[in-house]
Amino acid sequence: xxxxxxxxxxxxxxxxxxxxxxxxxxxxxxxxxxxxxxxxxxxxxxxxxxxxxxxxxxxxxxxxxxxxxxxxxxxxxxxxxxxxxxxxxxxxxxxxxxxxxxxxxxxxxxxxxxxxxxxxxxxxxxxxxxxxxx
Numbered sequence: 723x724x725x726x727x728x729x730x731x732x733x734x735x736x737x738x739x740x741x742x743x744x745x746x747x748x749x750x751x752x753x754x755x756x757x758x759x760x761x762x763x764x765x766x767x768x769x770x771x772x773x774x775x776x777x778x779x780x781x782x783x784x785x786x787x788x789x790x791x792x793x794x795x796x797x798x799x800x801x802x803x804x805x806x807x808x809x810x811x812x813x814x815x816x817x818x819x820x821x822x823x824x825x826x827x828x829x830x831x832x833x834x835x836x837x838x839x840x841x842x843x844x845x846x847x848x849x850x851x852x853x854x855x856x
Contacts, residue, residue, distance in 0.1 A: 743856070744769065748776065748829060752849035753786060755843040758831030760798040761851075765820050769856035773816040773828065776850040781808035784847050785840050787833040790816055790826060798827035803836045820856060828853070 749761040765771070773790070785807045789800035806815060820826075830849055833840030 744772075744854040745770070745856075746852055746854045747855055748850055750777075751830065753830050753832060753843065753847045753849065755774065755846070756832050756835065758829055758835060760793075760827050760829045762793055762798070762825055762827045763853055763856050764825050765823055767823060767856035768820050771816065771826070771856075772814055772854040774852045775810045775813060775815050776852050777848070778806075778808050778811055779848045780845065780848070781811075783841070784808070784820075784843055784845075785829045785833040786843075786847060786849070787836045787840070788815060788839050790818075790828050790830065793825050793827050793849065800827075800829050800831045803831070803833075804830070805833055805837070805840065806830075815851070826855075 741824060747763055749763065751759040753759050785801040785805050786807045790800050790801035792845035793799070807837060832843045834842040
């Protein structure tokens with residue numbers, strides 16, 4: 723057993739990556755009223771993902787919904803969308819562990835698509851995220 727573990731270690735078994743070893747990608751797009759926008763990124767190792775809202779314009783009173791998941795047959799399979807507005811610019815939106823390497827996605831949408839109590843967008847919103855991942 724010990725010999726097997728040593729052989730795996732020597733082969734580089736892709737142990738979890740610390741945040742300091744992560745790469746950072748910028749994902750940006752536009753959400754039109756009553757629409758959503760999805761961005762995909764590839765995670766090459768286990769570790770931790772941190773998603774920060776870098777910008778939201780024109781912002782104002784706009785409320786979006788944001789969620790993460792994994793793509794399946796070209797569709798981002800999400801759970802638990804969270805409201806997001808201009809007060810989140812510069813703040814962490816998601817911070818979670820990754821146990822499975824592969825493709826992940828972030829959906830940004832008009833919040834009224836997921837929650838009837840959210841005001842619908844009246845103008846398009848441009849957004850960008852900084853995504854730190856293994």
